[in-house]
Amino acid sequence: MKVAVYSTRSYDRSHLQAANASAAHEFHWFEARLSVETASLAHGCAAVCAFVNDRLDAPVLTALANGGVRLIVLRCAGYNHVDLNTAISLGLVVANVPAYSPHAVAEHAVALLLTLNRRTHLAHDRVRRGDFTLDGLQGFDLHGKTAGLVGTGRIGVITGRILQGFGCRVLAYDPVPPAEAIAAGFEFVGLEALLAGADIVSLHCPLVPATRHIINAAALARMKPGALLINTSRGALIDTHAVITALEKDRLGGLGIDVYEHEATLFFEDHSATGIPDAVFARLISLPNVVATAHQGFLTHEALGNIASAVIDSLDAHAAGRLPAFALRRLSP
Numbered sequence: 001m002k003v004a005v006y007s008t009r010s011y012d013r014s015h016l017q018a019a020n021a022s023a024a025h026e027f028h029w030f031e032a033r034l035s036v037e038t039a040s041l042a043h044g045c046a047a048v049c050a051f052v053n054d055r056l057d058a059p060v061l062t063a064l065a066n067g068g069v070r071l072i073v074l075r076c077a078g079y080n081h082v083d084l085n086t087a088i089s090l091g092l093v094v095a096n097v098p099a100y101s102p103h104a105v106a107e108h109a110v111a112l113l114l115t116l117n118r119r120t121h122l123a124h125d126r127v128r129r130g131d132f133t134l135d136g137l138q139g140f141d142l143h144g145k146t147a148g149l150v151g152t153g154r155i156g157v158i159t160g161r162i163l164q165g166f167g168c169r170v171l172a173y174d175p176v177p178p179a180e181a182i183a184a185g186f187e188f189v190g191l192e193a194l195l196a197g198a199d200i201v202s203l204h205c206p207l208v209p210a211t212r213h214i215i216n217a218a219a220l221a222r223m224k225p226g227a228l229l230i231n232t233s234r235g236a237l238i239d240t241h242a243v244i245t246a247l248e249k250d251r252l253g254g255l256g257i258d259v260y261e262h263e264a265t266l267f268f269e270d271h272s273a274t275g276i277p278d279a280v281f282a283r284l285i286s287l288p289n290v291v292a293t294a295h296q297g298f299l300t301h302e303a304l305g306n307i308a309s310a311v312i313d314s315l316d317a318h319a320a321g322r323l324p325a326f327a328l329r330r331l332s333p
């Protein structure tokens with residue numbers, strides 16, 4: 001099957017090529033993000049393979065469907081960027097990769113937490129400059145502290161277990177607490193109690209209308225003074241302006257993020273020659289108690305291999321006239 005692969009990077013290409021060992025599918029690689037302007041690149045392809053910051057709204061989906069595309073395979077778990085109901089109305093099948101390695105993202109959340117708490121990013125810079133002083137690098141023991149998980153699905157539950165290994169008490173908020181999270185011994189509480197009781201808050205819920213800006217000024221005011229906030233889920237869970245204010249007033253102890261609400265035009269590109277073209281993000285990362293990575297929670301060998309295998313499985317299924325195992329269903333209005 002002919003497949004247009006958007007937002008292609010070297011690691012996507014190598015893993016997809018390895019998974020396509022039988023050469024059953026013909027990949028057309030595009031570094032460009034999928035948008036109204038680039039949708040025509042997929043003309044003649046039966047499938048599109050897209051990533052987190054590709055645009056999959058009604059105009060793009062219509063252009064793809066008119067150009068002959070019948071299948072959209074996401075190289076990611078989240079599908080908040082897809083107008084799913086429009087896609088299904090247009091006769092498009094959309095498949096995601098729901099669980100390629102929840103360990104990769106959970107471990108990255110903990111890496112952000114450890115860096116932020118023990119200031120290893122600042123310490124490393126100092127040591128490289130020959131400055132071996134320790135002032136300002138003080139953290140706290142995770143042992144005995146309370147962590148709060150907002151969302152306890154695949155990634156949240158692993159993050160909680162890792163934090164339990166550090167000796168943390170784990171509070172959790174999830175409207176539908178999964179059995180695995182209950183079995184892990186997390187203490188399920190309301191969101192307000194979690195925010196008030198946690199020294200560390202880590203976000204692991206999907207981005208849906210109910211969770212957009214779930215961390216806003218009111219939520220930040222409820223958090224323990226000096227608490228650390230970690231977000232590896234989706235940027236728009238956090239109101240960035242409110243978080244900058246809380247950091248600048250020393251109300252929030254620190255922020256560790258792998259996602260940013262306006263990351264679509266920023267992440268996965270090299271802006272180092274021209275400077276960061278987003279004044280809000282530039283201000284955020286100028287703060288010493290902020291650690292940011294550019295949506296790399298998924299970036300492990302295991303996760304990339306699993307994503308590639310799942311993409312090939314979906315393409316194989318569609319080519320054989322079957323519905324892919326991870327085909328997404330219409331969302332209720």
Ligand code: NAD
Pocket residue numbers: 077078079098099102105150151152153154155156173174175176177178204205206207210211232233234258259295296297298299
């Ligand atoms: P999941 O579907 O297994 O779990 C999500 C959990 O959130 C579910 O238990 C659900 O009940 C809960 N939830 C739903 N609404 C909620 C709300 N209002 N408040 C609290 N909890 C709520 O998802 P997952 O695989 O654990 O992924 C979690 C998030 O991580 C996804 O949103 C995804 O976008 C993001 N993610 C990021 C990366 C990365 O590279 N940074 C990679 C993969 C996934």
